[in-house]
Amino acid sequence: MIKNISISTFVNIIFSLAFLSIFITFAMFLNYDQQKHEVSLQNRYELIAENFLSTFQNQPTAESLITLFKKFKVKPIEERERKLEIIKNAQELTITQNYLGTYRVYKYDDNYFIYVQQHGYNLMLKDADAHNYSIAFIIAGFIISILTFLILYEILKRKLKPLKLLNKQLIEFSNGNKDIKLNYTSSDEVGTIAKSFNEAISIINNQSKSKDLFMRNMMHELKTPITKAMFIAETLESEKTRETLQRAFKRMDDIIKELATVEKLTSKNTMIYKEKKSFSSIFNRTVEIMMVNHDHIVVEFTDFDFDVDNSMMPIALKNLIDNAVKFSPNKKAIIKANEEKIEIISLGEQLKHELSYYTEAFSQEEKRSDGFGLGLYIVKTIVNLHGFKLEYKYESGRNYFIINMKSSTKSIKESKENLITTKALN
Template sequence: MIKNISISTFVNIIFTLAFISIFITFAMFINYDKQKHELSLQNRYELIAENFLSTFQSHPTFETLLALYKKFQVIPIEEREEKLEIIKNAQELTITQNFLGTYRVYKYNDVYYIYVQQFGYNVMLKDSTNHNYSMAFIVIGFTISLFTFLFLYEILKRKLHPLKVLNKQLIAFSNGNKDIKLNYTSNDEIGTIAKSFNEAINIINNQSKSKDLFMRNMMHELKTPITKAMFIAETLNDDNKRETLQRAFKRMDDIIKELATVEKLTSKNTMIFKEESSFFKIYTKTLDLMMVNPENIAAKIRDFKFEVDTYMMSIALKNLIDNAIKFSPNKKAIINASKEKIEISSLGEPLSHELSYYTEAFSQEEKRSDGFGLGLYIVKTVVNLHGFKLEYKYEGGRNYFIINMMK
């Protein structure tokens, strides 16, 4: 699953986990620091109480007690009412008894008090120093860590941004936009990739232009002599020779038309012009393109209307019917058409390979002696451009080629 997510998402996940780790670490540190603070206070008040209890045993003078007050920074509470108020309303944190006496620790209005009791002595001491737990340094440390963390995250995001742009441009390039150029001039790894990408685009564009120029020149140069040859063949008196030559020139003309269609479909400016049309209109145009005897085709058509490029779909349908007739033992094809699918079937042996093998340009069965194997390639391309799907099945000794129009 991890290898299927984008780098940007992966970085976000890593930084999110790192942020959670920082937050948990600081939370654990605060908890530990609070416990340490409480233990330190407990040790302090235990030390103060035991010192006073030990001093009480020797009946100390006022000067001795004053020295203890100063040493431990505590203030004795003299007023009885104040003592009672503290005992009544304060939070009692601890109570300890030993052989020297008893002492309690109270917290009242964020001030700590030690109440020391021994036979003949009953003293309440106020801690004059501030021992309330402060998170100021921890908050400062957390804030610095958080800003450092966010700063590094922003730097990494900016560093990866050109890679994100490169990915979008690669997708655009794969979708047919060949006029892309990356303007990333850095010498890092991404800059190297961008430079290589630009060089690859230039090479591909040059090859594409060379191919287009070759195809157009070749078709132009061949079209004129073939047309002249067909006229000359008409003048022959020998019927067999005339038909043979006309059939050969007609096949050559069909091949040129196929190449022209392929050139158009593979062009970077390939567009289909959809219009609402009835299937019967497309079927009629298909028969005109094929110039075959309608008796070779059994049509079961439930006419319907759909958005389609009439010429392109007629070419695709022509190729499917032409293949069905050409490679069927009885030279007949059946076409079933409805709003859901267009199905062309004929008798014959099943395909030796998967359908994808035949939809590649210049693919054909070894036994075929004519054609360039462009028929199904053209069909698949046209069908895909319309958002339909080309399917194949073999059933009951018949081959079925289906244009599935259910999206």
């Protein structure tokens, strides 16, 4: 799951967790500090109360009491009404009774009072020292921590911002914009990546231009002599020699055509022009360009309309049918089609590898020496350009090559119930 998260999202998650951790840490510290403050006050008032109770046992003088008042920074409350007001309205924090006597601690109007009682003595003391709990320093520390945290977050976001731009430009390059250049002059790691990628783009563009120039020149230079050779072969008297040469030159011409198709399909400027066509019209166009005899084809489909490139799809179907007939023991192929899928079916052995092996350029079975290894590569490329999916299955001694159009044909409403005559495989 983490592998699929973008760096920006990952940074946001980490900083969110860090922010939450800071908040929880300060909340726990605040709670701990308040408890510590309360314990400290409790110890102080316990000490004050026990000192006064001990002094009361020895019948203290006014001077000794004044000394204690100054020592513990407390003031006696003399007025009876004031004492009653405090006892009646104050919050009683604690009450303790021991062998020396009894004392209570009150909180009233943010002031603390100690009420000490012993036989013959009844004294209420006000804590003159400021012991109110203040969270100002903690809040200040929290604010400083958050500000520092946010500044670091913003710095990191600014540092990662060029990566977003770099990713956007890389996507543009992958979509065919070969003239793109990454304008990032920093000397950090991102700058090094941008510089290296600019160099890679330059190398790729040079190689692509060289490849295109080579392919065009090669096909142009070979096309003319092959055409002339085929014309000369027609003049030969020996029928066997003439047919042998014509097959050889036809094969060379087919190779050039397939290479031209591959060059066109692999070009980033390749576009398909979809228009609503009936399957029967696409199939008729396929029959026109096929290399095999029409007697080897068995058709079984309900005609329908679908969005398709009128020049590309017949090439894909032609390659599938040619392969089916060529590698089938009875040299026949069945074509089944409906709005959801097109199936090319033939007798034969199951493929030794996964379909993906054969859809790579120049891939073929070891025993199939008469193929170029480009047929299924061309088929898959055309099928993918249409948004369809090429699939394969093997059932009951038959190979099924399927163009799955489910995702693209849901909106098709029109259908012609014109069933083409069905033949059976021998």
